[in-house]
């Protein structure tokens with residue numbers, strides 16, 4: 001077996017690793033119920049999704065981010081072939097173009113597509129543990145402590161997870177396994193792409209010591225410059241530096257630097273188990289109505305209320321259910337499931353309107369209308385606020401967010417869509 005770094009194994013070595021005597025050590029270590037945290041990071045996510053969809057792009061330098069002719073765009077993702085030219089995420093597109101003029105530049109405006117893949121990914125994670133913390137559109141922490149009985153040792157689980165993602169989404173990812181989030185995130189970055197890296201407790205010092213300080217999540221260029229002025233370049237140097245001096249130099253962060261350089265991190269995995277299965281609103285109308293335009297006016301108001309609540313709680317949903325109660329107290333419901341989860345009142349309204357056509361024929365008097373959205377998932381985009389799509393601005397989303405802010409300040413009835421009824 002080839003071991004690149006102590007305690008670090010690549011996927012192709014993992015079979016040997018699982019059968020090796022090391023494994024029994026690791027197993028007994030995990031049997032003590034020490035936390036086992038996984039960090040999953042998709043490889044060149046946006047570029048890989050594009051390549052999956054357009055196979056002729058596979059193996060080519062692909063840069064997602066926008067039009068390289070435009071001044072301010074930055075690279076959202078670069079395929080591994082593009083990285084060979086030195087192209088990196090966050091780099092100005094103009095620089096990328098200079099480094100590799102023949103690269104294929106994709107605008108990458110279809111945020112919905114990436115979100116869709118991302119929510120599918122989340123679904124796969126939940127098949128292994130309910131303790132999942134999405135970290136960005138293509139990264140998540142999974143707390144798999146105590147999952148051995150179901151899935152075997154952590155490395156085995158990670159391998160199955162990788163295979164599942166490959167099979168279902170056709171995408172590769174890198175996984176890090178460690179006793180905490182900090183080290184798991186580091187581990188996943190050590191053997192990209194398609195890596196599977198384990199940092200066991202007894203190897204922490206050995207692995208961390210020679211690494212540059214910026215390898216750790218949270219230590220940026222600014223901190224690096226100050227550290228370097230103190231003669232600190234590696235994590236080993238930082239770990240043994242007097243914490244008092246660090247505190248004087250960095251304030252509260254000084255202590256944090258000392259802890260992370262020693263591989264210590266106690267932050268829990270914030271799982272997002274859905275507390276709510278559906279969200280909805282219903283209203284008994286001030287007087288019975290029969291006219292389609294009156295019905296639509298109520299449906300638009302309800303759509304707007306439901307969508308606002310979804311956005312507030314950062315959910316999106318796929319199934320829209322309309323409930324009608326007639327003046328004779330007979331109730332009927334109709335549902336429709338759409339392809340992509342949404343929190344847009346226009347999409348919800350469009351579906352509600354369609355469902356309404358079948359239920360409200362203009363003869364029966366309607367007494368109550370209710371609208372709900374179920375099949376909820378987390379709104380992935382709200383999790384990744386710094387999505388580097390400079391050019392991806394959905395006008396409607398901006399209108400929604402302005403309306404939400406107005407309502408936050410001046411009340412729910414302070415603004416509404418033309419044509420929507422009011423329930424005051």
Ligand SMILES: [Mg+2]
Nearest residue numbers: 041042043138
């Ligand atoms: Mg990634």
